[in-house]
Amino acid sequence: MKKIRKKYVFIFAILLLILIGAYFTYKNYDSWFGKGGNLDGDSPQFGTLETIVEKKSFNDEVELTGNTKIKNEQKIKFNTSGRITEVRFNVGDTVKKGDLIVSIEASKAESEINKAATELDKSRRNLAKIVEDLRDSKLKTAVLDLETAKMSILQKEKDLVYLKEKQKNDLKSKENEMQTAKNTYVIEEAKLKKDLAVSRFNKKNDGNSLVEKNISYEKQKRDYEDFKNNFQSKLDKKLNEYQLKLENSYYDLEKDVRDFEKVLNDMGEVIGAKKGSFSYVEYFSAKNSSNIGKIKDYYYKAGGEFEKISSAFKKVSGKNDNKNIVKTLEEGRDFYDNAYLALTYLQQGFDDSAETNGFIPSEHASRFSSALSRASSMRSTISSTIDELKNFDSPEKIKKDLEDELEKQRIALENAEIEIKKFIDEKDYGSNTFDASQKNILISLEDLKINLNQKLLDYEKYKKNVEDEYRQAEIALEKEKIALKANEEEFQKLKNLSKNDEYLSAEEAVKQAELNLENARKGLENYIIQAPFDGVITKMDYRVGDRITENSEQYVSIVDPKLIEILVNINQTDIVKVKKGMETDIILDTYPDKTLKGTISEIDTTPSIDENTGISKFASRILIGEYGDLNLYTGMRALIKVKISTLPESIVVPFSAVNSDEDGRKYVTVVSSGKKEKRYVEVGEPIGGYYQIISGLEEGEKILEIDYDASQIKEEDEKFGEFGGFGG
Structure with a gap:
């Protein structure tokens, strides 16, 4: 009996707790879940996370690690042949910019300087003699210049009268063209408006519209059924295309990895980067040695990229390994670019080679022609091949794409059926909507108006250009008059030698002699090495008495x-x-x-x-x-x-505590004595997940950090709930 009583007491206690919980939920329902009690995404929910306004300071920084490197390092060598005559510094010595470090025998260059200096002196003496001889003829020259200037002014005055008359006639012609354009616009506008009226009339009285819609619907239906019935054959075709593309890419890569290894080895022998059977290195590109530097640059780059593509291809498990085949192709982008450039300059090098007994450049060049063609082809197609293989990611994706296309056709068929039904039900022949042909007529009307406006703008621009042209002609005439005045002054001074051909020729000879002397002095720079900047000598390969050539590897x-x-x-x-x-x-x-x-x-x-x-x-x-x-x-x-x-230390609040009105004003929800208040604030720069508060809050105030229902807060305070603000 006691057990039965205990059982009833326990059940009564459970029921009492459920009733209290239900009442508690009913009273706080709005504050917990939003007004209306909806839990879906259309109704905002009310957050309950509070935080205290406090002051913080921030110092945001990024930490990096790295290694030092001397920025200014330079190797300098001679680009000419000769014997070292002087070495002024050794390894470890400090030099200043411009200091002479090493020099070679320069007797030939010094001889050229002396010869150029003699020629300059001779030219100057000749010019002085010509000036002296011309002093008696200066007056005649000045008179001639004055007559020429007067004739030029007279001609420009005539040209100005002619230009004014010509512009008047041209402007009249343009006005006629403009009037013709306006008349054409009126005619074309009337025609298009007529076409629009006829089209709308035809639409209103079109009895064949339903028939045409049914015909179009039946065609869509046949196309859909055909797609559906032949789905598997289409899928098989797509899969075959994908498989063929993948296999071809695999076999091409396999061949390239094998063939280009030999190509790079052969190229290295030709340019002297590797030892081998090619014994004509000194004759290769002998006519233009700059080719070799370019070949080596791209050769070494291609070699590094070849290691990447070879390593990537080793990971390819077979001709069906899409992921690693695509990755190998991506690794090969830079390789094919660099290989192509290296082979292109290699071909140029053979073209610039010196032909000798046993060395026919064209025969050696032909060994690399197929590799050049392959590199050229791959650099232009590799990106599209990668994209195609990525699009054909897997048989499942190909099938999914076809299924999506079939679904689009089904939806289009349903829409066509709905449109026919709507057409039958409404028969809205008299509406104000426009079909495609009528819209095209309206567009043509608008284009016609735009074209006319453009012609009006062009006409105004032409008138402005006419005014500018006439003003420029007036300015040119004024300049001629100023020039005449200047000539009169020169005539008075009798100093005009600039019109005499003999004087100009002698003056040009002096300038050329000065240039020759400057070039000869610059040539001397090839025989010395100077410090390009303040620094320390770290390597010295030259010794007094050494004989060097242009190709000597000494620095x-x-x-x-x-x-x-x-x-x-x-x-x-x-x-x-x-x-x-x-x-x-x-x-x-x-x-x-x-x-x-x-x-x-x-x-x-x-x-x-x-x-x-x-x-x-x-x-x-x-x-x-x-x-x-x-x-x-x-x-x-x-x-x-x-x-x-x-x-610096400032009042800050978390990002999540700040909300925005529709007008962009920022606000927070302040909690005080169980009430909430919507308060507008001025915020500063965001940093470290916080907003700096410029005004509107004081340190120590309590706010809602997460407030899903803030948009429903009124200016008046609302109490959170009858049970001590549980909802806040």
């Missing part, structure tokens, strides 16, 4: 140890924050207790992709500022801190 290396930069990589999340010119703090591992200053000097906007993580990184350079007597070298590791933005 003087100079570095400027005061210009040190740091090479860093900035990841894709930080690159949008960092800008060129930003100041940085730098701490070197070698000097952990020293903080140096630096500036971001360069940012490469083309990213590199980490193959392991897939993260984009952007190569950048940071120039170190003054570093005193510290010993800095290439390769030192450094930590760099870039200050992005700062905010």
Whole structure:
């Protein structure tokens, strides 16, 4: 009996709790779920997360790591042959910009300078003699110039009268053309309006519209049924196309990896980058040695890219491995570009080669022609091939695309059926809507009006040009009169030698002799090496008495140890924050207790992709500022801190607490004594997930951080709920 009583007591307690919960829910329903009690997306919900307004300060920065590199390093060599006569500096010596470092025998160049100086002296003496001889003829020359100027003024006055008459006639002709255009517009406008009226009349009285719609519907239906019945054959065709494209790409890559390895080896032998059986290196591109530098540049780039494409192809499991085939093609973009450019300059090199016994350039060039053709073809088609293979991602995607196309036709068929039904039900022949042909007529009317307006604008522009042309002619006449006055002054001074051909020829001879002397002196620069900037000698390959040629691989290396930069990589999340010119703090591992200053000097906007993580990184350079007597070298590791933005201690609130009215004004929901208040605030710059509050809030006030129902808050306070603000 006691067990039965306990059971009833327990059931009664459960029912009582349910009733209390139901009453509690009923009283707070609006504040919990929004007015009306809807839980769908159409009704806003009311948030309950509160936060306290406080003051914060922010100092946002990005940390980077990198390695130092001396910025100014330069190798200098002679580009001529001769014997070293003087070496003034050795490795480790400090030089100033312009210091003579090394010189070679320059007797030939000095002889050319002396010869040019003699010719200049001779030319100057000849010019002086001609000037002396011409003094008696100056007056005659000045008189001739005056007569010429007067005749020119007379002619320009006649030209001005003629221009005015011509412009008057041309303007009249343009006015006639404009009137014709207006008449044509009136006629064409009337014709188009008539066509529009006829079209609307025909639409109103068209008895064949329903028949035409039915015919169109039946055709759509047949096309849909045909697509549906032949779905599998269409799918098979698409799959076959995809498979053939994939297999061809696989076999082409397989052949290229095999063939281009030999092509690169053969090319390396020709340009001397590799040892081999090609024994005519010294004759190759002998007529234009600049080809070799270009070939080597693109050859080494192609070699590096070839390693990538070879490595990627090794991961291809077979002719059906779409993912790795596409990846190999993507790796090959730069390879085919560089291979094409290297082979193009190689062909040019053979064209510029010296033909000797046993070496016929054209025969050797033919060995590379097929590789050049292949590289050219691939660089122009590789992007489209990649796109096609990506679009044919898998048999399932091909099937899904066809199913989507079939579904579009089904929907179009349903719409056509609905349109016929609507046409039958409404028979709205008298509406004010326009069909396609009528819209075209309206467009033609608008185009006609635009064309007329354009002609009016052109006519006004022509009139303005006529006025400008006449004004320019008047100005030209005034200039001639000014020139006449100047000639009269020259006549009085008797100093006009500039019209005499003999004088001009002698003067030109002096200028040419001066140029020859300057060029001869510049030629002497080929026989010396000077310091291009202040720095330190780090390599000296020349010794007094050495004989060198243009092809000698001997250099003087100079570095400027005061210009040190740091090479860093900035990841894709930080690159949008960092800008060129930003100041940085730098701490070197070698000097952990020293903080140096630096500036971001360069940012490469083309990213590199980490193959392991897939993260984009952007190569950048940071120039170190003054570093005193510290010993800095290439390769030192450094930590760099870039200050992005700062905010002194200010009142801030989280982003989620700030809402916007339709007019753009910002506001927050303030909570005080169980009531909520919609209060407008002025916000500053966002930083670190917060808004700076300029005005409208005080430190310590309580606000709603998440307020889904804020749009329904009235200016009057509303109490949160009858149970102590549970909804707030």
